[in-house]
Amino acid sequence: ERLIVIAVGLDSPIAEAEACDLHTRSLLYRALTRAQLMALVVNEYLAGGWLEFLGHVRLRDDEAFDRAAELRRAESSAVEGVVQ
Secondary structure (H helix, E strand, O other), X not given: OEEEEEEEOOOOEOOOOOHHHHHHHHHHHXXXXXXXXXXXXXXXXXXXXXXXXXHHOOOOOOOOOOHHHHHHHOOXXXXXXHHO
16 A cells, blocks of 8 residues: 555456456556555546546536535446446
């Protein structure tokens, strides 16, 4: 474990039932869970990659953040539909 973790080059394109997907997910998981204070992900755009959606995330300044609404919207098993 480290105080700060910088995860670089840990993305890869999502493949159908490939062992490299499990390896990529494992590396991302370990990088983010080993940080005690801060985790930074340096993301290079990879089409079809696990982190591709981050290129489309935008902060909305027209409304306040509603934690309860976001928790209702969250799909805790969304990744399972991609990897199965």
